[in-house]
Amino acid sequence: MKCVYCGKEYETGGSKINVSNGVFDVCSNECKKNVVDYLNKDKEYKNRMYIMIFFGSIGFILSTFVFSGTYKLLPMYVGMLIAGTALILYPYIFSSFITFTHYPIVKATRAVKLFGVLIDILSLVFIVLTFVMR
Numbered sequence: 001m002k003c004v005y006c007g008k009e010y011e012t013g014g015s016k017i018n019v020s021n022g023v024f025d026v027c028s029n030e031c032k033k034n035v036v037d038y039l040n041k042d043k044e045y046k047n048r049m050y051i052m053i054f055f056g057s058i059g060f061i062l063s064t065f066v067f068s069g070t071y072k073l074l075p076m077y078v079g080m081l082i083a084g085t086a087l088i089l090y091p092y093i094f095s096s097f098i099t100f101t102h103y104p105i106v107k108a109t110r111a112v113k114l115f116g117v118l119i120d121i122l123s124l125v126f127i128v129l130t131f132v133m134r
Contacts, residue, residue, distance in 0.1 A: 003027035004097075005035050007104030019097045038105055042092040049093075052086035055079070074130055080123035087116030 002009050004017070004024040014027045017035050026032045059079020063072055087093070091112035094100070100108060 001025040001027075002101070003031050003104065004100045005031035005038070005105045007107060021097050024097065024101065035105065038109075045090040046092045049086045049090035052090075053083045056081075056083035056086065071130065074127065077123045077126040077130065080119055081127070084116045084119030084123060087119065088113050091116070 001011070001014055003014065003026050005026055008027045010027045014025055015029070015032060016023050017026050017032055019035075019039065024035075026035060056079040059075040059077070059082070063074070063076035063079075067073075067075055091109045093112055094108060103111075
Protein backbone atom coordinates (compact mmCIF):
# COMPACT_ATOMS: atom_id res chain seq x y z
CA MET A 1 0.00 0.00 0.00
CA LYS A 2 1.06 3.60 -0.50
CA CYS A 3 0.50 6.43 1.99
CA VAL A 4 -1.66 9.20 0.57
CA TYR A 5 0.22 11.79 2.64
CA CYS A 6 3.94 10.98 2.38
CA GLY A 7 3.92 8.46 -0.49
CA LYS A 8 5.77 5.80 1.47
CA GLU A 9 5.16 2.21 0.43
CA TYR A 10 4.27 -0.03 3.37
CA GLU A 11 2.82 -3.46 3.99
CA THR A 12 1.89 -3.42 7.67
CA GLY A 13 1.13 -0.92 10.39
CA GLY A 14 -0.93 1.50 8.35
CA SER A 15 -4.54 2.54 8.62
CA LYS A 16 -7.29 4.07 6.54
CA ILE A 17 -8.75 7.56 6.47
CA ASN A 18 -12.23 8.43 5.22
CA VAL A 19 -12.48 11.45 2.96
CA SER A 20 -15.51 12.76 1.11
CA ASN A 21 -14.60 10.94 -2.10
CA GLY A 22 -13.18 7.69 -0.76
CA VAL A 23 -11.11 5.77 1.74
CA PHE A 24 -7.35 6.21 1.52
CA ASP A 25 -4.30 4.51 3.03
CA VAL A 26 -1.95 6.21 5.48
CA CYS A 27 1.23 4.67 6.85
CA SER A 28 1.11 6.05 10.40
CA ASN A 29 -0.93 8.00 12.92
CA GLU A 30 1.30 11.01 12.25
CA CYS A 31 0.43 10.93 8.52
CA LYS A 32 -3.24 10.45 9.40
CA LYS A 33 -3.09 13.56 11.60
CA ASN A 34 -1.30 15.45 8.81
CA VAL A 35 -4.02 14.49 6.32
CA VAL A 36 -6.70 15.78 8.70
CA ASP A 37 -4.71 19.01 9.18
CA TYR A 38 -4.34 19.36 5.41
CA LEU A 39 -8.08 18.89 4.89
CA ASN A 40 -8.90 21.47 7.56
CA LYS A 41 -6.51 24.00 6.01
CA ASP A 42 -7.92 23.22 2.58
CA LYS A 43 -11.43 24.04 3.78
CA GLU A 44 -10.29 27.18 5.58
CA TYR A 45 -7.94 28.67 2.99
CA LYS A 46 -8.96 27.47 -0.48
CA ASN A 47 -11.36 30.38 -0.99
CA ARG A 48 -8.61 32.85 -0.10
CA MET A 49 -6.43 31.28 -2.78
CA TYR A 50 -9.22 31.57 -5.36
CA ILE A 51 -9.82 35.22 -4.43
CA MET A 52 -6.14 36.08 -4.75
CA ILE A 53 -5.92 34.35 -8.13
CA PHE A 54 -9.07 36.20 -9.23
CA PHE A 55 -7.55 39.55 -8.26
CA GLY A 56 -4.34 38.52 -9.97
CA SER A 57 -6.25 37.88 -13.17
CA ILE A 58 -7.63 41.43 -13.06
CA GLY A 59 -4.07 42.54 -13.84
CA PHE A 60 -4.27 40.71 -17.17
CA ILE A 61 -7.54 42.44 -17.98
CA LEU A 62 -6.14 45.86 -17.07
CA SER A 63 -3.05 45.26 -19.20
CA THR A 64 -5.16 44.19 -22.14
CA PHE A 65 -7.91 46.82 -22.11
CA VAL A 66 -6.91 49.78 -19.91
CA PHE A 67 -3.18 50.46 -19.80
CA SER A 68 -0.98 51.50 -22.70
CA GLY A 69 2.52 52.74 -23.27
CA THR A 70 5.63 51.83 -21.32
CA TYR A 71 3.79 50.45 -18.31
CA LYS A 72 1.10 48.56 -20.21
CA LEU A 73 2.19 45.16 -18.90
CA LEU A 74 2.88 46.24 -15.30
CA PRO A 75 -0.61 45.31 -14.01
CA MET A 76 -0.19 41.84 -15.55
CA TYR A 77 3.14 41.37 -13.78
CA VAL A 78 1.64 42.46 -10.47
CA GLY A 79 -1.23 40.04 -11.10
CA MET A 80 1.29 37.26 -11.67
CA LEU A 81 2.95 38.18 -8.37
CA ILE A 82 -0.38 37.98 -6.54
CA ALA A 83 -1.25 34.62 -8.12
CA GLY A 84 2.19 33.16 -7.39
CA THR A 85 1.97 34.32 -3.79
CA ALA A 86 -1.45 32.69 -3.51
CA LEU A 87 0.05 29.36 -4.54
CA ILE A 88 2.85 29.70 -2.00
CA LEU A 89 0.56 30.64 0.89
CA TYR A 90 -2.37 28.37 0.01
CA PRO A 91 -1.20 25.34 -2.04
CA TYR A 92 -4.63 23.66 -2.11
CA ILE A 93 -5.28 23.38 -5.83
CA PHE A 94 -6.47 19.81 -6.23
CA SER A 95 -10.24 19.43 -6.14
CA SER A 96 -10.09 15.63 -6.12
CA PHE A 97 -8.41 13.83 -3.25
CA ILE A 98 -7.88 10.86 -5.58
CA THR A 99 -5.00 12.82 -7.17
CA PHE A 100 -2.97 12.12 -4.04
CA THR A 101 -3.04 8.35 -4.58
CA HIS A 102 -0.66 8.99 -7.50
CA TYR A 103 1.12 12.08 -6.21
CA PRO A 104 1.12 12.28 -2.39
CA ILE A 105 0.08 15.40 -0.49
CA VAL A 106 3.62 16.27 0.60
CA LYS A 107 5.00 16.19 -2.95
CA ALA A 108 1.97 17.92 -4.46
CA THR A 109 2.16 20.73 -1.90
CA ARG A 110 5.88 21.14 -2.50
CA ALA A 111 5.38 21.25 -6.29
CA VAL A 112 2.59 23.85 -6.05
CA LYS A 113 4.69 26.06 -3.77
CA LEU A 114 7.69 25.73 -6.09
CA PHE A 115 5.53 26.72 -9.05
CA GLY A 116 4.33 29.75 -7.05
CA VAL A 117 7.93 30.75 -6.28
CA LEU A 118 8.86 30.46 -9.96
CA ILE A 119 5.89 32.63 -10.96
CA ASP A 120 6.84 35.22 -8.34
CA ILE A 121 10.49 35.29 -9.45
CA LEU A 122 9.49 35.64 -13.09
CA SER A 123 7.03 38.43 -12.31
CA LEU A 124 9.60 40.31 -10.21
CA VAL A 125 12.14 40.04 -13.05
CA PHE A 126 9.55 41.44 -15.47
CA ILE A 127 8.67 44.28 -13.07
CA VAL A 128 12.33 45.23 -12.68
CA LEU A 129 12.90 45.04 -16.43
CA THR A 130 9.87 47.29 -17.01
CA PHE A 131 11.53 50.08 -15.03
CA VAL A 132 15.10 49.42 -16.18
CA MET A 133 14.29 49.16 -19.90
CA ARG A 134 12.16 52.29 -20.16
